[in-house]
Structure formats: C-alpha cells, structure tokens
C-alpha cells in the first residue's frame with residue numbers, strides 16, 4: 001500500500017473522523033452481516049485469503065462487541081425483535097475443518113452466535129472442493145510454474161515469496177478457473193495439482209469437516225447450520241434445474257446429518273439472480289445471503305438476497321474498522 005493511502009486509512013479508521021463516520025453509518029441501527037470462511041492457527045505460513053488467523057478473529061470480535069450487538073441470524077430476521085442498537089451477524093461459508101478446531105472453542109468460550117453455511121458434497125465425499133485443493137497445492141516454499149490452456153495458454157509463477165504477493169497469484173488462478181465450465185475445471189485442476197507437485201511445506205491443509213464434527217457443531221446452542229449448495233458451482237452459471245437440485249440436496253443432507261431444520265442459505269461466491277431466489281424459496285429456505293459490502297435492515301431487504309461484508313486473511317483491523325461501517 002502506498003504511503004498516502006496508508007496515511008488516509010489511519011486517519012479515517014481512528015480518532016474523531018472515524019467516530020463521526022461511525023455515528024453516521026450506525027445511526028438507524030443497521031445490521032452488519034459478515035462473511036468469513038474459516039480460521040487457522042496464528043503460526044501457519046499459509047497463503048489462503050479464506051483462512052483468518054484465530055487471534056485476528058478474536059480482535060475483530062472484540063471490536064464488533066464495542067459497537068454492535070452480535071446476534072444470531074434468526075434473531076436478526078425476527079420481525080418481533082427489531083434492533084434497538086446496531087447488530088452484527090457472523091457467518092462462515094463452506095465447512096472447513098478449522099470451524100471445528102479453531103472457531104468452536106471461541107464460540108463456546110465467548111457464547112458467540114455464528115451461522116455456518118455448509119456445502120455438502122465435500123462432507124459426503126471427504127474430499128475438498130477444487131479451490132481448496134489448489135490452495136493447498138500452491139503453498140510450496142519453492143517457485144512453482146503453472147501453465148494451463150483455458151482456450152488460450154496461461155502461465156503463472158507462484159512463490160517463493162509468501163504473504164499477499166503469493167496470494168494475488170493464487171487468486172488469479174482461482175478466478176480464471178471459476179470462469180471455465182465445470183467439466184473443464186476438473187481437468188485443469190488435476191493439471192495444476194500435478195504441476196505443483198507434492199505439498200512440501202508444513203501447514204494445516206484446508207479439508208472438509210467430517211459428518212461427526214458437523215453434528216457436534218450443530219449441537220452447540222450458539223451455532224446455526226445453514227446450507228451453501230451441494231456442488232458449490234456458481235449457481236447462475238449452470239442450468240437452473242441443476243442449481244435447484246444442488247440447493248435442495250444440501251438442505252436434505254444437512255437435515256439428515258444434524259437432525260435439525262435447515263432454514264438459511266448462502267449462494268456460492270454470492271452469485272444470484274431472481275430465478276435462484278425462487279429456487280431457494282421453493283426448497284424451503286427462509287433466507288439467503290449474497291455479497292454486497294453494505295449494512296442493511298434485514299427486515300426491509302429481499303430475504304433471498306441479504307448483503308454480507310467479506311472478511312479475509314489480509315484485511316487489517318484498520319481496513320475492517322471502515323468496512324464494518326460500510327465504508
């Protein structure tokens with residue numbers, strides 16, 4: 001980040017300017033719905049935007065508690081319980097094992113309400129989705145060269161640097177693969193895994209929860225389980241029937257596994273459209289969340305397109321203090 005940008009960020013995110021911005025943003029008691037993915041150990045050298053260090057998460061929660069009531073998604077959506085203070089709802093997408101090993105102890109110790117949107121194919125198969133397999137494979141300390149053909153040749157050099165510089169390259173590979181049809185994506189993922197070679201660095205790999213771990217999480221009074229599709233494909237880019245099947249299947253499997261009603265849905269990658277809103281409603285869900293970087297009044301928003309604000313590994317608390325007030 002440039003010096004000027006850094007200075008602007010520190011002025012805006014603290015002191016009287018920040019207090020004024022915050023009072024204005026929070027004056028009508030809006031709700032901030034946050035989208036995380038998973039937590040990891042503080043010490044891992046692991047470049048995945050989706051893995052927030054556990055100590056960073058604790059700091060973020062401490063900041064949120066000062067200015068927001070952290071409530072469950074059901075409380076935020078209850079018309080009989082309108083907000084009398086700004087509220088925050090904390091959600092996690094996908095169903096990584098870090099939810100069990102790192103998030104659950106924090107949830108229990110702090111009585112922290114969270115919603116976990118679980119994508120079910122990976123729980124059923126025990127195999128991570130393609131994007132998690134690629135993130136795991138590209139953590140090697142040496143430089144890896146990845147060359148694939150997506151209708152034209154593309155080459156990336158990953159590493160040896162770590163941190164945000166490595167992540168930017170990994171992210172570009174993932175964004176490229178998101179845009180190709182699912183069948184080609186499977187083939188390209190295998191090529192990338194082969195080119196990256198065996199995983200040589202020591203870190204906690206991304207891996208799905210087991211069904212037992214999921215059940216344990218579901219039994220916590222602070223945890224709401226929601227669904228995040230079965231296939232985790234971008235649902236607006238596959239046939240509607242296939243998307244509707246994936247939405248229904250995730251609800252049915254989660255209800256079987258947890259023995260609880262599953263009422264809330266999150267679209268993979270936040271991709272949504274009116275047909276998908278209908279499909280989610282017809283599958284029996286009461287709400288669905290998207291990505292939108294803004295605060296909202298959940299009682300006056302389309303319940304099948306509730307905006308969420310993203311939080312990732314490389315977001316500093318200074319940056320998040322602004323994002324949490326919709327800036």
Ligand SMILES: [Zn+2]
Pocket residue numbers: 093094119228232268269
């Ligand atoms: Zn997801």
